[in-house]
Amino acid sequence: MANRFVLNETSYHEAGAIAEIATEVIGRGFKKAFVCSDPDLIKFGVTKKVTDVLDNTGLAYEIYSNIKPNPTIENVQSGIAAFKAAEADYIIAIGGGSSMDTAKGVGIVIANPDFADIRSLEGVTPTRNKSVPIFAVPTTAGIPADLKDIVKPEDIPFLAQSAYDDACRPGNPKETSVEDITKLYESLI
Incomplete structure (x- = not known):
């Protein structure tokens, strides 16, 4: 459950x-x-x-x-x-x-x-x-926990840029770049 x-x-x-x-x-x-x-x-x-x-x-x-x-x-x-x-x-x-x-x-x-x-x-x-x-x-x-099942490698640049542009990102405990976010997404698929 x-x-x-x-x-x-x-x-x-x-x-x-x-x-x-x-x-x-x-x-x-x-x-x-x-x-x-x-x-x-x-x-x-x-x-x-x-x-x-x-x-x-x-x-x-x-x-x-x-x-x-x-x-x-x-x-x-x-x-x-x-x-x-x-x-x-x-x-x-x-x-x-x-x-x-x-x-x-x-x-x-x-x-x-x-x-x-x-x-x-x-x-x-x-x-x-x-x-x-x-x-x-x-x-x-x-x-999503199952990112690899729904995201294609060609989607990653768009997703990374969207995450970077999110207005809440500056409040994250660690500063990130688009490249950092791209690497994170790539590691998940």
Whole structure:
């Protein structure tokens, strides 16, 4: 069985953990997922690993991928509109901080419409209602455990540059170059 932490909602960890999502969703009686995943994770097949679990168990979902690094107010607001249009009742966030942050913004505002401007959520804000339930599937620093199965050598320069350009990179404990990141990716495939 996979380990899990219950924080604001649920985060799954370890190999095979995504298979537990279907069990949890069915057990809670949810009807339709709003899957937040960034375009690169869709492109490289990471999101498909989660949607395959949903497909194999007949669970409905809609994918939202209008996610940018350091999501903007507009990203979250368009996500809110997409969530409503999808008639979803829970969220699956796949990826790193940007997908997670977008999902959290959508989930909080759907449950607390008074914060639709998004900006009023900055800092510590007392909301009245809990967020829409969110299942988080982190990709651990953007590097899927099975990178070799989904990334081709010709994809590495793009991935390395994207990782280097990420706004969160300067906060890493060790300074890295594009070459360092390229070597890391190459060692994983």
